Amino acid sequence: MQIGFKLIAEAFSPQEMVRQAVRAEEAGFDFVEISDHFHPWLESHGHSGFAWSMLAAIAARTERIELATGVTCPTIRYHPAIIAQAAATTSLLSDGRFVLGVGSGERLSEHVTGAEWPVVGVRHEMLREALEIIRLLWSGGYRTYRGKHLSIEDAQVFDLPETPPLIAVASGGPKASRIAAELGDALFVTEPRTDLIDAYTAAGGVGPRYAEVPLAWAPTEQAAIESAHDKFRFGPTGWKVQSELPNVRNFEAATAFVRQDDMREVFGAGPDVETHMTVVRQFADAGYDRLALINAGPDMDGFFDFFASELSGPVRALSG
16 A cells, blocks of 8 residues: 555645645655646636646655656647656656656646547547557657557657656546556546446556545644635536536536535545545545545645644555
8 A cells, every 4th residue: 555645736836736745755655646737627726837847846856755647638738759758757857756647638628729629439549549659659769650649750759767657547437447457557546436446457457556535634624624615626526527628617617506515425524533534445445555645625734744643554554
């Protein structure tokens, strides 16, 4: 079991993301994973820095902690050749501490180039081609690839790590889980669903299983829930909504009727260890062994202290 911390790049400045990563290492986390968006989800977030610049700064400021994208879309806003180069460079700058988390993307951040937003089946085809391109470029030399959706021509990544980064593929259904098994090294999810692991293992997947765990620490349960509602009320809308809406105004409208009680049903909230562990156990019991803890509470430093002094031990006692 490894325990990570989610860096919420839509809700904090780039400087604060780097500071939180350093604090996460000091608090004893094993890894941090950072969201890679062009737009935030909600107006209250107010940020969305460039993930790859923040990862480079974090690599320079930390020594031990693993870094990951959680996740990046290597098909529309970025060409997979650029992601192959960016991931290789980040791995070198972090001395091999980088994991490339990828997914099929959200319209919210990918439509900004003016490209058409494909249906989900096409997005899966594009993700497959992107992963093939990334692995081809990581094998060295000049490479050409002509796919149905994506191509490269005489491309070479010159600075490559001795060992390629692990690739964790995000899944919200069995098709994506099969892509993770066939073309990735690990699975990445946001719900404690056993069917995603079942599809992954049935397709031959044997790698680590990453999951984001929704928590909100505060001195009182009500303060934690209010903060979670402010920062994460887009979560209960579900993946089919999250992947399709094009801008922040749409998410403001879609979340207008999400209640604080809806957040209570999902988040471990407040100051009590057992309340948080109830949510953490759902993911561990489902079989996930790389748990990235989200803090949707109002006090990040308070959460780091809480994790170091009270939560770390019980979480590490679990087996995925």
